Amino acid sequence: MDTNERPLKRLKDITSKIGSGATPRGGKNAYLPEGISLIRSLNVYDFKFEDDNLAFISNEQAAELSNVVVQKNDILLNITGASVARCCLTDSK
Structure with a gap:
């Protein structure tokens, strides 16, 4: 293994919850x-979250969700549509 490579891990082994x-x-x-606020896929960009156009x-x-x-x-992580695979980390907002 190249010294710059990290071993692969399964998401379920490093997360507390996976959901949609x-x-x-x-x-x-x-x-x-x-x-x-309701986050939609159009708020998720590669490596950043945009709060413009929040619903x-x-x-x-909200209680139902x-x-x-x-x-x-x-x-x-966006999983459908034209923005599939875009992902970002949420901040403290």
Whole structure:
């Protein structure tokens, strides 16, 4: 093994949770002008998170999506569409 190479590890061996995102019922029509931030794939870029164009949902909608809350230092990875494979690390915001 080259000294610059690191051994490969499986994600399940180095993570506490692997999951996929969710959206509220009604899709775009359910978004609000303000409220709880909802991250979408268009917010995830290679190595950076853009908070422009965040969607917003109500407390009630957020409660239904409580299993997909983003924490500091989470890795966001787009898995579908034109932005597939873009990923970034979340910060403390």
